[in-house]
Amino acid sequence: MKKALRQGTYAALNIYFQTDLYGNILGQCTLPANVGSNPSPSVYVSDGCNVLAATMPGGNIAGYNLGKTAVHEAGHWLGLLHTFEGYSCSGNGDFIADTPQESTSTDGCPAKPAKDSCASVAGVDPIHNYMDYSTDACYTNFTPGQGQRMQTMWSMYRSGK
Structure with missing residues (x-):
């Protein structure tokens, strides 16, 4: 799926909203990694976030249907644990x-x-x-420290890639 749908460079966040995720989870996302200075798209084709569509506003996952799962997963994509x-x-x-x-x-x-x-x-x-x-x-x-970590990880791993 990601090979067919992936858009942009390593600096582009791709979020895939799906109706079913393996393992009964709400979302999953890749952490930033060193992909080199001029990476081939084949190196990062699986990069991005998978989010259960029912977690978006109007979804049917009680307590988890205001879209915050996507925010949480984007935090991982930017380097937060x-x-x-x-x-x-x-x-x-x-x-x-x-x-x-x-x-x-x-x-x-x-x-x-x-x-x-x-x-x-x-x-x-x-x-x-x-x-x-x-x-x-x-x-x-997010805390100020988390904001700083996201900026640092962006600069170190994703900016310009």
């Missing part, structure tokens, strides 16, 4: 200093009481962050 990466209260997590440690992905939007899967570490879980697994209505932001 999940806020709960590593499922641990120690270590590098998502490699971004201003996202609190989170040892479990979020289910729903548990605002009160605040979800705190790492009570021994400062900060509560970032349930409003696009890179968690909260419901769409819960999502409101």
Whole structure:
């Protein structure tokens, strides 16, 4: 499918909205990688995001039908990891200093009481962050550190390619 539909260079985000994704997932996206200075399209033909069409506004996936899955997946395409990466209260997590440690992905939007899967570490879980697994209505932001990482990854891997 991607070989037939892919448009643009490695710097062009291709999002494929599909009615069925293998593994009963909402979306999947490639992370940026070093493809060389003048890559052949055959090198990056599979690059892009696959998003379950029912997650778009008006879709039938309750809690996940406001289009935020596409935002989450685009975050991966720009180099972001999940806020709960590593499922641990120690270590590098998502490699971004201003996202609190989170040892479990979020289910729903548990605002009160605040979800705190790492009570021994400062900060509560970032349930409003696009890179968690909260419901769409819960999502409101990327952190400044995530914004910087996306810009850095764009410049390093995708710009001009």
